[in-house]
Amino acid sequence: MEQRSGTKAQMRLARISSHMLSSSCPPQGLKMGGLEREPTRAQGAAPGFKVAVLGAAGGIGQPLSLLLKMNPLVSTLHLYDVFNTPGVTADLSHTNTSAVVRGYLGKDQLGPALDGMDLVIIPAGVPRKPGMTRDDLFNINAGIVRTLIEGVAKHCPHAIINIISNPVNSTVPIAAEVLKIAGVYDPKRLFGVTTLDVVRANTFVAEVIGVDPKDVNVPVVGGHAGVTILPILSQVSPKFAFNEKEVEYLTNRIQNGGTEVVEAKAGTGSATLSMAYAAAKFGEACLRALQGETGIIECAYVASEVTEFPFFATKVRLGRNGVEEIFPLGPLNSYEREGLEKMKAELHGSIEKGVNFIHKPKSS
Numbered sequence: 001m002e003q004r005s006g007t008k009a010q011m012r013l014a015r016i017s018s019h020m021l022s023s024s025c026p027p028q029g030l031k032m033g034g035l036e037r038e039p040t041r042a043q044g045a046a047p048g049f050k051v052a053v054l055g056a057a058g059g060i061g062q063p064l065s066l067l068l069k070m071n072p073l074v075s076t077l078h079l080y081d082v083f084n085t086p087g088v089t090a091d092l093s094h095t096n097t098s099a100v101v102r103g104y105l106g107k108d109q110l111g112p113a114l115d116g117m118d119l120v121i122i123p124a125g126v127p128r129k130p131g132m133t134r135d136d137l138f139n140i141n142a143g144i145v146r147t148l149i150e151g152v153a154k155h156c157p158h159a160i161i162n163i164i165s166n167p168v169n170s171t172v173p174i175a176a177e178v179l180k181i182a183g184v185y186d187p188k189r190l191f192g193v194t195t196l197d198v199v200r201a202n203t204f205v206a207e208v209i210g211v212d213p214k215d216v217n218v219p220v221v222g223g224h225a226g227v228t229i230l231p232i233l234s235q236v237s238p239k240f241a242f243n244e245k246e247v248e249y250l251t252n253r254i255q256n257g258g259t260e261v262v263e264a265k266a267g268t269g270s271a272t273l274s275m276a277y278a279a280a281k282f283g284e285a286c287l288r289a290l291q292g293e294t295g296i297i298e299c300a301y302v303a304s305e306v307t308e309f310p311f312f313a314t315k316v317r318l319g320r321n322g323v324e325e326i327f328p329l330g331p332l333n334s335y336e337r338e339g340l341e342k343m344k345a346e347l348h349g350s351i352e353k354g355v356n357f358i359h360k361p362k363s364s
């Protein structure tokens with residue numbers, strides 16, 4: 001008896017000293033701040049999902065990772081970035097929730113970061129500064145998204161993918177083309193995250209009609225940039241008849257919500273906290289659907305046939321395989337029909353630009 005507990009104590013010491021050694025090295029996929037094994041279910045490790053955040057050390061990535069670490073549906077959280085993942089991972093691993101956190105740094109560790117993931121959320125890339133459009137980010141972010149999706153295609157081709165990196169109107173078509181080339185494209189599993197547009201719409205509408213924002217639901221359709229963001233205020237729940245001035249004010253504020261934050265941050269970045277909240281909300285909807293919960297409906301930018309656009313954000317029903325149903329636009333008033341017309345050139349152009357980026361002849 002005595003001898004057995006002595007052996008256990010020695011093993012514990014050995015594990016602790018092996019951690020002390022490993023924590024002074026780059027993370028190499030090690031769980032930061034703990035033992036080498038994951039907790040058992042009895043110790044609180046829920047039968048949950050494996051989630052990777054790519055761009056985890058950034059303005060969105062850090063608060064998003066915190067929210068995911070707090071989510072009991074997440075059992076394993078992989079944090080990948082090209083910068084500062086050891087620090088973020090060590091910090092987050094001290095929160096006493098059961099999800100196991102591991103950090104991965106640099107392109108050599110992209111594979112292990114992605115192996116076996118159920119959900120991959122991508123906020124990697126540069127944000128806007130005042131005076132820029134989301135499309136101005138294309139030159140840098142298109143290549144980043146391409147590389148990360150090549151990794152997903154290789155290491156977790158069945159994962160649900162949530163793309164946050166802008167310009168979403170182009171980065172989602174880029175991802176689709178990369179997955180097609182790899183022979184693993186499943187349009188039901190690829191999402192552009194437009195939840196922040198709905199979050200903003202619900203907040204601003206609640207202010208106008210004087211109710212709690214959690215009781216408001218505004219469908220926002222189209223894409224995720226300027227005029228391509230189209231709130232369908234005629235379908236707001238609870239029902240409300242806005243006057244012309246209110247429609248004009250709300251539509252403009254929702255379409256320019258991102259710019260409002262970029263200007264207020266005056267060169268230090270774009271929306272991070274509200275985006276982390278929105279991404280955590282959408283990620284959780286995907287996980288609940290993966291778990292078999294039914295009736296989960298969210299707006300998202302997906303491959304779609306409900307309009308003339310090959311990618312379009314509308315309400316979708318989520319299920320175990322990703323998108324289960326894409327809802328039609330429903331009845332629109334003349335202001336909203338006009339809004340659809342106004343987005344045509346820009347949305348078609350952004351989709352085509354993304355597709356061409358993958359198929360353009362490679363420069364030598």
Ligand SMILES: NC(=O)C1=CN([C@@H]2O[C@H](COP(=O)(O)OP(=O)(O)OC[C@H]3O[C@@H](n4cnc5c(N)ncnc54)[C@H](O)[C@@H]3O)[C@@H](O)[C@H]2O)C=CC1
Nearest residue numbers: 055057058059060081082083124125126127164165166275
């Ligand atoms: N879909 C949406 O509604 C929204 C999208 N965004 C977009 O999200 C993106 C990220 O924004 P922030 O977090 O504020 O930017 P940030 O600059 O604070 O963070 C980006 C992170 O990506 C990392 N990164 C860069 N290249 C990488 C690579 N190859 N692999 C992995 N990580 C890499 C950086 O090291 C950094 O930690 C931007 O493109 C921004 O426009 C922002 C808000 C809302």
Ligand SMILES: O=C([O-])CC(=O)C(=O)O
Nearest residue numbers: 128196257258259270271
């Ligand atoms: O405006 C930006 O650049 C970031 C973004 O997409 C948003 O906040 O909606």
